[in-house]
Amino acid sequence: MQLHDLARWDPDALECLAAELGRTADAVEAVSGEVLRRAAFEGAWRGAAYNSAESELSVQGRYLVDQAESYRRVGGCAQFVVPRLRVLRTELADLHARATTRGHDLEDDDRLAVPLRALLARAELLDREASARLAVESFSTDVVAGEPVPMFTAFPRTVPVLLPDLPEPDADPADVARWWRGLDDATRTALIAERPEQIGALDGIPAAARDLANRAVLDGERRRLEAVASQLRAQLDAMFLGGTVLARIGVVGLFTDADAGLEQTLEKIEALDAIEATLALGDRQLLALDMSGREAMAAVAVGDVDTAGQVAVFVPGAGSTVQGNLEGYDAQVAALRDAAGLRLAGVTGAETSVAAVTWMNYQAPQWGWGMAFTERSPVSDLAARIAAPRLSEFLDGITASRHDDPRITAVGHSYGALVTGMALRGTDSVDAAVFLGAPGIGTDDVNDLRIPPGSAYLVEADCDPVADAGTFGGDPSFHDGLTHLPSGPGTTPTGAPLAGITGHSSYLIPGTSSSHHVAGVVAGTAERSTP
Numbered sequence: 001m002q003l004h005d006l007a008r009w010d011p012d013a014l015e016c017l018a019a020e021l022g023r024t025a026d027a028v029e030a031v032s033g034e035v036l037r038r039a040a041f042e043g044a045w046r047g048a049a050y051n052s053a054e055s056e057l058s059v060q061g062r063y064l065v066d067q068a069e070s071y072r073r074v075g076g077c078a079q080f081v082v083p084r085l086r087v088l089r090t091e092l093a094d095l096h097a098r099a100t101t102r103g104h105d106l107e108d109d110d111r112l113a114v115p116l117r118a119l120l121a122r123a124e125l126l127d128r129e130a131s132a133r134l135a136v137e138s139f140s141t142d143v144v145a146g147e148p149v150p151m152f153t154a155f156p157r158t159v160p161v162l163l164p165d166l167p168e169p170d171a172d173p174a175d176v177a178r179w180w181r182g183l184d185d186a187t188r189t190a191l192i193a194e195r196p197e198q199i200g201a202l203d204g205i206p207a208a209a210r211d212l213a214n215r216a217v218l219d220g221e222r223r224r225l226e227a228v229a230s231q232l233r234a235q236l237d238a239m240f241l242g243g244t245v246l247a248r249i250g251v252v253g254l255f256t257d258a259d260a261g262l263e264q265t266l267e268k269i270e271a272l273d274a275i276e277a278t279l280a281l282g283d284r285q286l287l288a289l290d291m292s293g294r295e296a297m298a299a300v301a302v303g304d305v306d307t308a309g310q311v312a313v314f315v316p317g318a319g320s321t322v323q324g325n326l327e328g329y330d331a332q333v334a335a336l337r338d339a340a341g342l343r344l345a346g347v348t349g350a351e352t353s354v355a356a357v358t359w360m361n362y363q364a365p366q367w368g369w370g371m372a373f374t375e376r377s378p379v380s381d382l383a384a385r386i387a388a389p390r391l392s393e394f395l396d397g398i399t400a401s402r403h404d405d406p407r408i409t410a411v412g413h414s415y416g417a418l419v420t421g422m423a424l425r426g427t428d429s430v431d432a433a434v435f436l437g438a439p440g441i442g443t444d445d446v447n448d449l450r451i452p453p454g455s456a457y458l459v460e461a462d463c464d465p466v467a468d469a470g471t472f473g474g475d476p477s478f479h480d481g482l483t484h485l486p487s488g489p490g491t492t493p494t495g496a497p498l499a500g501i502t503g504h505s506s507y508l509i510p511g512t513s514s515s516h517h518v519a520g521v522v523a524g525t526a527e528r529s530t531p
Helices: 003-008 011-038 048-101 110-137 173-181 185-194 196-201 207-237 257-279 322-348 368-372 382-400 415-423 465-469 513-523
Strands: 284-290 297-302 310-315 354-360 407-413 432-436 456-459 483-485
Touching: 003 048, 003 110, 011 048, 048 110, 110 185, 110 207, 173 382, 185 196, 185 207, 196 207, 196 284, 207 257, 207 284, 257 284, 257 297, 257 322, 297 322, 310 322, 310 382, 310 415, 310 513, 322 354, 322 513, 354 513, 382 407, 382 415, 407 415, 407 513, 415 432, 432 513, 456 513, 483 513
Parallel strands: 310 354, 310 407, 407 432, 432 456, 456 483
Antiparallel strands: 284 297, 297 354
């Protein structure tokens, strides 16, 4: 798929074609019905000639029915393509606008080369999926002697690609990476199209491929969840306690599993809304999507994780949800990425690529009712012990999927700091770690973290009750081996003012001392501000 191919692929024309094919199918089907009705001759003709005529007209009538069905199938394929193509064309227009702002043609803009390639790869995937739909839904092209060839055989079946067995979900990321490199491009494309759920979840596969696979799942997940929500609403409407009787007096959602299930399902649909809104910002990669748990889970990167020289992975803490917090975290992480890029440019004098990931691919514990369940409680480390191996494998997967060695910085906030610390005991892929407002880091000995000496940093704001509590192994601010970064007001080496922060939730707000110093760690240029 080339840029000019996508530019000429017209969703409006396809939509008109789908409508016209539908009308044509109705007309052809009406003719078929009339032919079959008249073939009976209302009893006015009998004999050998009648039998031959009736047989021939019946055959032609059936062919017309098949032809109408063929038109509907092609029209249905066009309808499938139209909304997806509109998204691609919108993103293409956005890339053109960004290139124009920079004074470049899109094809000549090196900074946009990676998102353009990803966009064209998704267009190629859509084209292949549409072709596969037509191939699967086409009839056989076998022709019976003496019978006419139906027009719908213009859509021949394609020869399917024989798909290899996939690695197990818990396979070592290095083994997954070797397996992926051993496949040809056609097989990789077929796997993304036919096995998107598995490909998108495999650590060790390149970020661009995971992004394509996970995006391909979004529409299906939304349809599935909306169907579940409809079914649960129907159950509630049929029940006295969960349905309309108490709803009339304002008492809803208190008595049945269906009530809780509907609320959870609607929250997951809201999570999909948040994911799609974040992806629509452009220059994003959907690196994980998992709707199997109580809460939706996802990981979204800003920048290209496959090529960036520096990669930050941010892990939020207790109370965070995809539907409630992804967009806000993404904005902060994007600003962190930009700040780190500016720091690198100031040191190297050249534009250097940075990527940053908001990693919400675990069941973060929740306040309120969540405290009643050990695996959901922010004062239990069980959720962190479950999440840590997932994070370790994700970090290993970044390294394994690349031929070079990017600088990876893990940034954990609040309970996410505990998850990060535990994860760092199971991976050698990380170069530095920053713990923000940490109630614990999974150990009281920094040497347990498998990162280079002197590469563990702590930021603790004044009046941060979560950090001061030291719920998990004591307050980390008293641990030896952690470099303390300032959170109070200060200035940069160039004299620019930096705001101080207090409390637990402001560590990555742009323009603050803490976010400035975290960006320095991500860039590998950490320094202290002037108090």
